Amino acid sequence: MRVKFKSLILVAGMLALGATSSFAQSPEVTGALKALEADRLGSAREALEKAATSSPSAENQFYLGYYYLRLASAEDEGSVKIAEYLDKAKAAFDKGVADDAKSKFPLNKVGQAGVLLGQGKLAEATALIDQVLADTKSRDEDVLWRAAEVYTLFTKKGQANDPGKAITLIDQIAGLKKKKDRPEYQIVKGDAYLIKNEGGPAISAYEEALRLQQDTQMAALAYTRMGRVWKRGKNYSSTQTSYNDAIKADEKFAPVYWEFAELWLFAGNYKNAAENLDKYIQYSEESPDVILRYVKFAFLAQQYQKVVDALAKIEGKVNDPDLPRIKGWSLTELGQYEQGAQNLETLLKSNPKKVYADDYRYLGIDYRELKQDSLAIMNFEKAAAAGDTVFNNYEEIAKIRQAQKRYLDAAKAYDQSIAWKDKRPDKRPTYADFYRKGIAYYQHISSAKDTTVVPEAVESFARMGTMADSTVKANTQLTPEQKESLQGFVVMTPLWQARSNRLFTDRAKALPYYEQYIAVADTAKNQKELIEAYQYQAYYEFLVTKDNDKGKDYMRKILALDPENAEANRILNPPAPAVAPKKGAAKPKTAGAKASSAPAKN
Known part of the structure; x- marks a missing residue:
């Protein structure tokens, strides 16, 4: 569910890439860069902003810009935060260039190139890096390193990179006379x-x-x-x-727990994913930036209560348009439908141009559980129209319509559900889909006395039987219980087709289906249904062919299955007629007594 946030976890941990430099650094900057490597983002930002403000050197501006460049590279694809972080990075790099009149610290220009790469402007970035390399005669170890690094930072749609140039630049360092x-x-x-x-x-x-490596943190990173x-x-x-x-090398290296959580999430082991996610928070920090990343991952790991609890800690502290959405979805998953609907309605009103199919789907679920059917259907329809490829909204609409006894609308929704599945190789229609569709048509036929859709019902049940039979024949791994269940659908196909045709005044329409059912039904398992079929055949003979003897033969078959069957006994063993009193005999003394009625005709 939640495709939108999936790319976030694929780049998680990218913040820790090594942030030391050969240029002299203040202890505060050195500590901040170590914090950045370990995903202690709040501490890193606070220290770097303080350094850039109290001592606005070109170097300090570079490291502040570098911090925001790393944040931009780790953001979810399409996030508005990318542009925000790139703008902040650019502002710092630009100030660093402006404060460096003698160009003694060329890394800010490399940082400017990194911003261009984050914006997808490869040609402009390459030109700027080439200029810096020319100015330094490709002999500056740090320029070569940082230029190579920015070429590897951005890998998402709309961004640019050049890994080939990055490798070349790193290899050039090996050719320098003085190098580390x-x-x-x-x-x-x-x-x-x-x-x-x-x-x-x-x-x-x-x-x-x-x-x-010469320290445990670098070992853990490698x-x-x-x-x-x-x-x-x-x-x-x-x-x-x-x-x-990595954990053995440095158990407090937070990024490895994030990576481990992502691995367990991929494997569907949400318990282990959640445990590693908690360790990530334990060893990074509970800063708003870290918690923001934690929230999005926790949602993917289906830790919805953790999401809601974490959101409470950063409410009003971060500006991310996805947070109301994640909160609304999580509240719905937790069964807090009224609060979930309120959050999502507020979200849709505040940003109507950025609405996802998931938003409508969750709103549909909220209103469905709140028994507000019209709102539920409206939102499920919007979700389907928005191209929801994860959730079958049409099936939900069908269930609601069926509960409302609007059976024809339900059948049409089931038809849309089947068409939706038919377009997706991973969600192909099954015999059960056609069974539900057929039943909805049958319920409409029975309740509305409408025979115009009988062909649709008959066709649906035919597809049900064919698909169930094919499943049995094609799958050799089925258990005996599964085979028996599927075979049951095959056997019941002509029965439901017969029932769908019973309303016709021409009783011959249902007859062949009942005959087909009798031929495949099991007398032990399908006794009740066989009695229904034999009874229909009997009355066909009584009322249509006028062959009472043949009709009674079918009634005898019913008695063979159920000796106590009242209808068959009434036809085959009628009560003896009442004897008329002899002339002059005393009348019965019971007041108001009447002679018994004549027996029903056979």
Whole structure:
């Protein structure tokens, strides 16, 4: 359910990419960058903003801009926060360039190029980076590193990257006479190979980072990156091993718990996902930025109460248009339908141009549970019209119409439900869909005495039987119980077709279907239904062919199944006629007594 937020978890942890520099740093900046690596976003922002304000040097402006550049790279695809963070990053980099009249700190221009990449402007970014490289004669280790890094930051639609150039720039560092062997360089190189989907070279780069590392946090980062490569290759056993190695290296490295939670979420193990998510919060921090990311992940992990509780902590502290939506959806999932509807109605009124099919679907569920059928149907219809590919809104409409006894509308909605499924390879219609559709038509025929839709009912039941039979024949893994259940639908097909035809004055229309049913029914399992079929045949003979003997034969078959059957006994064993009193005999003394009526004709 929730496709919109899924891309967020695919980039979670991207904030921790190594943020040290050869330029001299104040202790506050160094601590902030370590916090950034560990996803302690609030602490990092506070320290970097303070440094940029109290000492507005070109260097401090770069690291503030770098912080926002990382946030932009980790945002969900299509999020309005991307533009907000890129604007803040640009403002810092621009100020850094303006404050650096002698161009002693060229990294702000690299940062400006990073903003352009986040905006999808590859050509402009490349031109700017090339200019910085020319100005520094490609001999500045930090420029080469940071330029390579920004080429790997942005991977979503509408953004730009160049992993090939990133690898080239990192390799150029090795040719410098004065250089440092930093694990951060190998992390960037591994990320570039991962963008290129070259797992082997990526693992090699991360292993080299592991060899070069000199602190536990970098070791944890390298192992986490290796796990990401294994996950991309669907080697989930090695993925878990790498993540566990990261935890052994530094159990307080928060990003690995985020990655682990995402892995368990993918596997459908919501309990383990939630446990790792809680550890992520424990080892990062409860800043509004971190909680915001936590909320979106917790929703995907179906931890709806955690979502609502976490949202209460940041209400009024962050400006994210998705939060009212997530809250409304979560309240609905928790069964708090009235509050869920209120949240979503407020959301739709505040931003009517940005509405998703999910919004209408959840509103439909809210109103359905609140017994406000018209509002429920209206919202389910809007969800379907908006292209909901996850939830079958038509089926919900059909159920409501059926409960309202608007059977023809229900049948039409079931037909739409089948058409909706028919367009989706993962949600193909089944025999049960045609059964529900057929029953709705049958209920309409019976209640409205409308025979115009009998062909639709007959066709629906025919499709039901055919599909059930095909399922039995095509699936060799069915249990005996499953086979018996499916075969039951096959057997009942002609019975429902017969029932759908009973209203016709021409009794011959239903007769062949009852005959087909008798031929396949089981006398032990289908006794009640067989009696119905034999009775119809009997009265067909009594009333249409006038062959009373043949009709009585069918009644005898009923007695063979049910010796106490009142109707069959009345026909075959009528009570003896009352004897008329002899002439002159005394009349019965019972007051008001009358002679018994004549027996019913056979």
